[in-house]
Amino acid sequence: xxxxxxxxxxxxxxxxxxxxxxxxxxxxxxxxxxxxxxxxxxxxxxxxxxxxxxxxxxxxxxxxxxxxxxxxxxxxxxxxxxxxxxxxxxxxxxxxxxxxxxxxxxxxxxxxxxxxxxxxxxxxxxxxxxxxxxxxxxxxxxxxxxxxxxxxxxxxxxxxxxxxxxxxxxxxxxxxxxxxxxxxxxxxxxxxxxxxxxxxxxxxxxxxxxxxxxxxxxxxxxxxxxxxxxxxxxxxxxxxxxxxxxxxxxxxxxxxxxxxxxxxxxxxxxxxxxxxxxxxxxxxxxxxxxxxxxxxxxxxxxxxxxxxxxxxxxxxxxxxxxxxxxxxxxxxxxxxxxxxxxxxxxxxxxxxxxxxxxxxxxxxxxxxxxxxxxxxxxxxxxxxxxxxxxxxxxxxxxxxxxxxxxxxxxxxxxxxxxxxxxxxxxxxxxxxxxxxxxxxxxxxxxxxxxxxxxxx
Numbered sequence: 462x463x464x465x466x467x468x469x470x471x472x473x474x475x476x477x478x479x480x481x482x483x484x485x486x487x488x489x490x491x492x493x494x495x496x497x498x499x500x501x502x503x504x505x506x507x508x509x510x511x512x513x514x515x516x517x518x519x520x521x522x523x524x525x526x527x528x529x530x531x532x533x534x535x536x537x538x539x540x541x542x543x544x545x546x547x548x549x550x551x552x553x554x555x556x557x558x559x560x561x562x563x564x565x566x567x568x569x570x571x572x573x574x575x576x577x578x579x580x581x582x583x584x585x586x587x588x589x590x591x592x593x594x595x596x597x598x599x600x601x602x603x604x605x606x607x608x609x610x611x612x613x614x615x616x617x618x619x620x621x622x623x624x625x626x627x628x629x630x631x632x633x634x635x636x637x638x639x640x641x642x643x644x645x646x647x648x649x650x651x652x653x654x655x656x657x658x659x660x661x662x663x664x665x666x667x668x669x670x671x672x673x674x675x676x677x678x679x680x681x682x683x684x685x686x687x688x689x690x691x692x693x694x695x696x697x698x699x700x701x702x703x704x705x706x707x708x709x710x711x712x713x714x715x716x717x718x719x720x721x722x723x724x725x726x727x728x729x730x731x732x733x734x735x736x737x738x739x740x741x742x743x744x745x746x747x748x749x750x751x752x753x754x755x756x757x758x759x760x761x762x763x764x765x766x767x768x769x770x771x772x773x774x775x776x777x778x779x780x781x782x783x784x785x786x787x788x789x790x791x792x793x794x795x796x797x798x799x800x801x802x803x804x805x806x807x808x809x810x811x812x813x814x815x816x817x818x819x820x821x822x823x824x825x826x827x828x829x830x831x832x833x834x835x836x837x838x839x840x841x842x843x844x845x846x847x848x849x850x851x852x853x854x855x856x857x858x859x860x861x862x863x864x865x866x867x868x869x870x871x872x873x874x875x876x877x878x879x880x881x882x883x884x885x886x887x888x889x890x891x892x893x894x895x896x897x898x899x900x901x902x903x904x905x906x907x908x909x910x911x912x913x914x915x916x917x
Contacts (some may be wrong), residue, residue, distance in 0.1 A: 463589045463697040466494050467635070469681060469689040471506035471661030474542065475514035475525065476684035477728050479712040481721035483685055484532045486710070491533055500587045503533060506661035506680075507540025507599060507639035510555075512547075512899075513795040513833045515732030515788055521551045524728070526559055536562040536583060538597030538637040540661060544568070545602055546797040546831075548897040549610040553578070564597035564637055567619040569612040582623055584631050589697040594631035596623045599639040600662055608896045616640055617647075624654050632700035633693060635659065642680070649673025656702060657691060670707030677705045685712055736788035741908045747780040749773065752793065756900060757843040759907035764802045764895060766872035768845045768858045770817060774827070774838030775874065775900055785908065794901035798831040801875040804891035808865040813883045814845065814856050830876040843872075874900060 468487055473480075487503060494501040509529065510522040517525055522543065529537065543552060556563050556578040566581040575581070582596040598616040606613040620636070627634065634655050638645050641663035648658055650673060657677045660667075664683035670691070671678045681687040687709040694704040718724075747755070753773040761769035778793045805813065817840040825837040846857040856863045863869070875894055877886050 462703065463500070463587055463591045463695045465500040465502065465587060465591070465593065465633075465693040465695065466490075467502045467504065467657070467659070467691040467693070469504045469506060469659045469679065469691070470509075470685065471639070471659075471681055471689075472508040472540065472664050472683040473505075473685050474508055474511035474683065475517045476511075477514070477516075477528075477725050479685035480528065480728075481718040481724045482712050482715045483688055484528070485718045486688060486712075486715050487532050498588070502535050502585060502593075504595070504637055504659060505529060505534055505537040506637050506659055507538050508542040508661060509537070509540075510547075511542050512797050513791070514729070515736055515791055516728050517732070518787075518791055519732040519735035522547060522555050523558065524732070526556060530558070530560040534561045535585075536564045536595060536597070536637070538565050538639055539563065539568070539599050540639045541600050541602055542797065544599055544611070544613075545605045545609060545896070546899075552609075552611075564595055565599060566596050566623050567598050567601065567614040567616050568606070569614065571610055571612055573612070581619075582627060584627075587697075591633065591695050591697060591700060592631040593633040593635060593693075594627045595635045595637060596620070596627070597637035597639075600641065605894060605896060608894055616644065617651075620648065620652060624652065628654075632695065633657075633702070638662075641665075642678075645678050645680075646673050649676035649678060652676070657693070657705065659689070659691070666709070667707070668709050670705070677707060679707045681709055687711055688715075733788050736791060737786050739784045739786055740790065740905050741785045743780065743782050743785055743908065746782045749776045749779055752776045752780060752904065753838070753841045754843075755907050755911070756794070756904045757841045759903040760800050760872045760874075760900070761843040763898075763903050763906065764800050764870075764872040764893075766802050766844075766870040768869065769843040769872035770814075770840050770845065771874055771900075772822065772837045772839070773841050774832075774834045774836050776838075777834055780908075787905075790901045790905055794899075794904055795833045796831050796874075796876075796900060797833075798900050799875045799898060800872060800895045800900065800903060801878055802870050802872050802893045802895075803878065803886050803889045804868050805871055805885060805889060806865060807863045807867045807869065809885040809889070810858075810869050810871060811856055811863055811865075813871075813885050814847070815854065816883055817842075818847075818854065830879050832876055 510525040565579040585593045639661045642665045660680035666682040681689040
């Protein structure tokens with residue numbers, strides 16, 4: 462028998478709280494298996510880098526690559542946080558110093574060529590001659606990749622091509638999938654050639670894996686809370702699979718590492734120090750409410766829209782008077798959320814604005830969609846007035862009563878287009894996303910514009 466040990470992580474999102482333990486655990490396991498003459502492979506399934514963390518933001522993700530190098534990863538695929546939150550040049554150079562493979566079959570440059578830093582597949586061979594083919598796929602946010610200068614292809618079509626190319630070349634097929642649990646399950650049903658799908662993106666936790674037909678699905682949650690371990694037992698004479706097993710290690714239960722808290726703090730402070738450059742000097746103390754109004758105005762002006770609304774929960778902290786640094790702005794507005802303009806008829810805009818009046822938003826907890834806060838917060842408006850007349854709400858844009866047959870350009874955070882908070886926005890056909898700017902970049906711009914004027 463040939464036993465292959467595969468370890469995996471996914472969706473760390475720059476939550477380095479557990480990284481010292483993860484690094485120590487994986488380093489020890491690698492040494493242990495190699496000394497025992499056993500096969501050892503280590504993969505990451507994307508979203509390792511998240512620009513909410515000052516070190517990732519300050520180094521444009523290069524610090525994350527150094528951590529992966531030091532731990533000895535064999536290969537990674539990218540997630541949407543690497544793919545669509547970094548500008549084109551940053552992603553194109555993110556892996557310059559890598560000491561591992563980037564396996565990614567469905568990303569191309571705009572001219573149709575593959576990026577030089579990515580491979581569509583790799584075949585690993587064990588000491589006993591068993592060949593294990595690995596390919597990688599990432600979620601297809603086609604429009605956003607296009608705006609950044611990339612072309613992302615349908616992952617299922619790319620998978621068909623990879624399997625066709627690899628047919629007969631390997632005994633085992635493994636997919637690094639930053640597609641999410643539903644696509645992984647579909648792959649299990651439709652592609653029996655795949656032995657193992659190592660998953661990510663939807664942060665699902667499969668403590669002992671999940672069998673879908675004859676395919677083993679695995680995933681280790683998010684934020685480094687778990688490390689995954691897969692064992693594949695193969696008949697070395699025939700190359701046939703004998704047994705597949707998967708389980709997770711809770712990183713809270715792993716042995717503590719000397720000075721681990723010091724190391725986590727060092728990573729944070731390193732990024733903070735790099736982001737210490739002043740972007741504006743303000744004579745005024747800005748509250749969260751004031752900053753939300755300022756950001757809403759900035760969003761409307763930047764996007765050249767008729768009106769705008771945002772959720773106050775995008776602003777996490779006040780900004781004191783004096784020097785404002787890039788680190789201050791990151792703490793205040795850490796979300797990888799882009800501005801967007803959506804075209805709505807007057808009737809649709811009235812429907813949306815009526816929904817924004819609901820008191821539920823103030824304390825609604827939000828997860829995902831790029832949001833890095835905790836609660837939605839009340840809605841803030843720019844270019845929109847609300848008046849009550851005989852118990853009925855009347856809405857005005859730029860001082861004019863909204864008319865049902867007119868089309869309005871409404872600037873919003875892009876998170877409103879991905880979720881189902883506002884059905885009219887979700888269904889709208891005309892949406893314009895502004896990339897690579899995040900909401901905090903608009904706030905920085907607006908602060909510079911108004912640095913000598915108080916905010917009412």
